[in-house]
Amino acid sequence: MLKPLGDRVILEVEKEEEKTVGGIVLAGNAKEKPQTAKVVAVGTGRILDNGEKVAMTVKAGDVVVFDKYAGSEVEYDGVKYLVMHEKDLLAIVE
Amino acid sequence: MLKPLGDRVILEVEKEEEKTVGGIVLAGNAKEKPQTAKVVAVGTGRILDNGEKVAMTVKAGDVVVFDKYAGSEVEYDGVKYLVMHEKDLLAIVE
Amino acid sequence: MLKPLGDRVILEVEKEEEKTVGGIVLAGNAKEKPQTAKVVAVGTGRILDNGEKVAMTVKAGDVVVFDKYAGSEVEYDGVKYLVMHEKDLLAIVE
Amino acid sequence: MLKPLGDRVILEVEKEEEKTVGGIVLAGNAKEKPQTAKVVAVGTGRILDNGEKVAMTVKAGDVVVFDKYAGSEVEYDGVKYLVMHEKDLLAIVE
Amino acid sequence: MLKPLGDRVILEVEKEEEKTVGGIVLAGNAKEKPQTAKVVAVGTGRILDNGEKVAMTVKAGDVVVFDKYAGSEVEYDGVKYLVMHEKDLLAIVE
Amino acid sequence: MLKPLGDRVILEVEKEEEKTVGGIVLAGNAKEKPQTAKVVAVGTGRILDNGEKVAMTVKAGDVVVFDKYAGSEVEYDGVKYLVMHEKDLLAIVE
Amino acid sequence: MLKPLGDRVILEVEKEEEKTVGGIVLAGNAKEKPQTAKVVAVGTGRILDNGEKVAMTVKAGDVVVFDKYAGSEVEYDGVKYLVMHEKDLLAIVE
Numbered sequence: 001m002l003k004p005l006g007d008r009v010i011l012e013v014e015k016e017e018e019k020t021v022g023g024i025v026l027a028g029n030a031k032e033k034p035q036t037a038k039v040v041a042v043g044t045g046r047i048l049d050n051g052e053k054v055a056m057t058v059k060a061g062d063v064v065v066f067d068k069y070a071g072s073e074v075e076y077d078g079v080k081y082l083v084m085h086e087k088d089l090l091a092i093v094e
Numbered sequence: 095m096l097k098p099l100g101d102r103v104i105l106e107v108e109k110e111e112e113k114t115v116g117g118i119v120l121a122g123n124a125k126e127k128p129q130t131a132k133v134v135a136v137g138t139g140r141i142l143d144n145g146e147k148v149a150m151t152v153k154a155g156d157v158v159v160f161d162k163y164a165g166s167e168v169e170y171d172g173v174k175y176l177v178m179h180e181k182d183l184l185a186i187v188e
Numbered sequence: 189m190l191k192p193l194g195d196r197v198i199l200e201v202e203k204e205e206e207k208t209v210g211g212i213v214l215a216g217n218a219k220e221k222p223q224t225a226k227v228v229a230v231g232t233g234r235i236l237d238n239g240e241k242v243a244m245t246v247k248a249g250d251v252v253v254f255d256k257y258a259g260s261e262v263e264y265d266g267v268k269y270l271v272m273h274e275k276d277l278l279a280i281v282e
Numbered sequence: 283m284l285k286p287l288g289d290r291v292i293l294e295v296e297k298e299e300e301k302t303v304g305g306i307v308l309a310g311n312a313k314e315k316p317q318t319a320k321v322v323a324v325g326t327g328r329i330l331d332n333g334e335k336v337a338m339t340v341k342a343g344d345v346v347v348f349d350k351y352a353g354s355e356v357e358y359d360g361v362k363y364l365v366m367h368e369k370d371l372l373a374i375v376e
Numbered sequence: 377m378l379k380p381l382g383d384r385v386i387l388e389v390e391k392e393e394e395k396t397v398g399g400i401v402l403a404g405n406a407k408e409k410p411q412t413a414k415v416v417a418v419g420t421g422r423i424l425d426n427g428e429k430v431a432m433t434v435k436a437g438d439v440v441v442f443d444k445y446a447g448s449e450v451e452y453d454g455v456k457y458l459v460m461h462e463k464d465l466l467a468i469v470e
Numbered sequence: 471m472l473k474p475l476g477d478r479v480i481l482e483v484e485k486e487e488e489k490t491v492g493g494i495v496l497a498g499n500a501k502e503k504p505q506t507a508k509v510v511a512v513g514t515g516r517i518l519d520n521g522e523k524v525a526m527t528v529k530a531g532d533v534v535v536f537d538k539y540a541g542s543e544v545e546y547d548g549v550k551y552l553v554m555h556e557k558d559l560l561a562i563v564e
Numbered sequence: 565m566l567k568p569l570g571d572r573v574i575l576e577v578e579k580e581e582e583k584t585v586g587g588i589v590l591a592g593n594a595k596e597k598p599q600t601a602k603v604v605a606v607g608t609g610r611i612l613d614n615g616e617k618v619a620m621t622v623k624a625g626d627v628v629v630f631d632k633y634a635g636s637e638v639e640y641d642g643v644k645y646l647v648m649h650e651k652d653l654l655a656i657v658e
Contacts, residue, residue, distance in 0.1 A: 332520055354560055
């Protein structure tokens with residue numbers, strides 16, 4: 001399995017047609033179009049300038065909205081994942 | 095519902111014709127044209143370099159003026175929202 | 189009324205022909221041409237990296253000189269305002 | 283042998299045809315295409331503004347995913363290595 | 377009078393023909409050509425990240441050399457001034 | 471002799487044909503092509519924001535790999551040297 | 565005389581033909597070509613984020629190598645000087 005480093009998260013990207021799952025519809029205007037995904041794994045957190053570690057605010061299983069232009073794509077065991085920093089996550093879909 | 099992360103806010107954007115609600119008229123000059131919206135949800139706040147958390151200065155229900163070029167658009171359950179950082183909010187309309 | 193957020197100020201912009209009010213004439217050279225305005229409202233101040241809040245150094249009623257390229261324009265109840273950060277103010281006209 | 287400085291790592295790059303080793307397939311879309319490699323050596327870690335040293339989170343022998351555009355190539359004793367900062371590593375393949 | 381804000385200074389610019397006052401001749405090469413001026417007023421100083429205020433190192437009456445591309449021009453009561461940050465001053469002419 | 475300032479190092483650049491000394495061959499791909507050199511002299515170290523000095527991690531006599539695009543060239547007593555910051559050194563060749 | 569501000573130094577530039585004084589010959593390749601000069605005066609030092617002042621590491625009388633693209637030219641009492649920050653000095657010629 002992929003274990004994210006630092007404050008990164010591994011996201012399993014919703015297929016395009018599942019775009020409305022969890023009620024999220026991608027607004028197709030000129031703005032950055034956020035995307036939905038499920039959190040598969042989270043890193044151990046970000047280290048501040050004073051050495052303190054900031055805990056992650058999302059956990060595996062959360063459905064999140066994120067910026068479409070963020071992250072790197074990785075395919076692992078036939079599944080497409082996105083790896084990005086926690087700061088690129090906009091909101092949790094409750 | 096959308097739960098914003100970090101120091102972000104979820105805004106419900108005023109429809110264009112409601113542009114004057116709360117007395118705000120968008121100045122159409124070359125400058126950034128601020129926009130009005132109602133705060134629907136706020137994050138838990140920003141974390142400083144020393145690990146301290148700074149409380150949010152706006153709350154759900156506030157009507158705010160913000161920079162039109164800020165934030166990401168998300169449509170959820172048929173409603174159009176904007177997700178942006180608190181620092182992109184200019185003022186509260188009292 | 190507009191309540192500025194953070195270290196922002198709300199300025200009521202002097203009409204162009206009043207350019208000389210308070211003795212200020214805009215130098216028309218290639219440099220940034222500062223502008224004059226009256227402070228209508230001020231925010232609560234800037235938060236430093238150590239969490240400390242720095243008080244504002246201008247107050248409502250002050251006449252200030254500022255950079256013409258700074259700030260966002262907002263029209264509220266028929267009056268034209270500028271919203272900008274305190275750091276974009278150059279001097280107070282005493 | 284190469285001893286990396288600061289928070290750098292020395293990676294032995296997987297040959298292109300071994301692209302699927304450890305289950306990783308490089309997604310060929312427009313996004314940064316992460317790459318796989320084995321960690322050969324790690325530096326002593328990053329020094330923070332307060333003088334504290336942050337231990338490395340990867341060790342020799344780990345298989346990692348990293349950004350393809352990161353790092354500098356070095357060939358040493360006939361073997362091709364990549365030298366990059368720890369922050370350019372995305373995840374560990376467990 | 378103009379009261380500069382923060383770590384800014386108000387400078388009264390030497391007329392071009394007075395270019396050699398205080399022995400300073402502007403080197404006309406491609407580099408930034410420093411300029412001479414008299415300090416008319418100084419701000420209260422710069423605030424550091426830890427909240428400490430750093431006193432100004434120039435005072436009214438000093439003749440200084442500064443970068444020609446720095447600052448904003450303001451004309452007040454018929455006199456041409458430059459408003460700039462202390463960091464744009466290169467040296468004091470003693 | 472040249473005494474480097476701050477966290478800089480003075481490097482004696484290997485002649486092109488000696489490219490393979492110490493086993494290092496420059497990978498000629500599009501990436502930054504690191505280069506080899508011997509450390510001739512080191513500065514006293516870098517000063518952090520809190521005033522602490524960080525000791526240098528390389529010493530005179532080390533053979534190092536560095537980024538080819540870093541540093542400034544100086545010829546002194548007929549010998550060609552490179553002066554660069556320690557952060558531009560990638561690894562020590564042991 | 566010119567009294568440099570902050571962490572700046574005043575350098576008396578070697579005339580072109582004296583380029584080899586102190587054994588320094590300017591490498592004419594594409595890299596930044598360092599230049600030699602004598603330190604005429606130094607500022608009081610740099611102030612760190614924590615308010616601490618860092619003493620200067622060069623003094624009047626030192627011969628230094630610096631980046632040719634750094635600094636501002638000033639001519640004073642018929643002598644050509646360069647004013648630059650200490651960080652633009654590469655090494656002391658001993």
